Amino acid sequence: MDHSSEQTEVQIMPGGPILVKGILRVTQADGSIETREGNTAFCRCGASSKKPFCDGTHRAVAFE
């Protein structure tokens, strides 16, 4: 049986975020819930001002 269309795709971007493709239900640290669709980038460098999401700051901090 092919489950490929049901699989959630996760990609680690070199020097950048974790990219998750699909419909996501994200529970924030404060308990609030957010629904995301398409590609969602999660910060991996720790420098984003929109955590847990990437805001592109990894480029400025030269995250590797």
Ligand code: FES
């Ligand atoms: S990975 Fe992009 S801001 Fe942290």
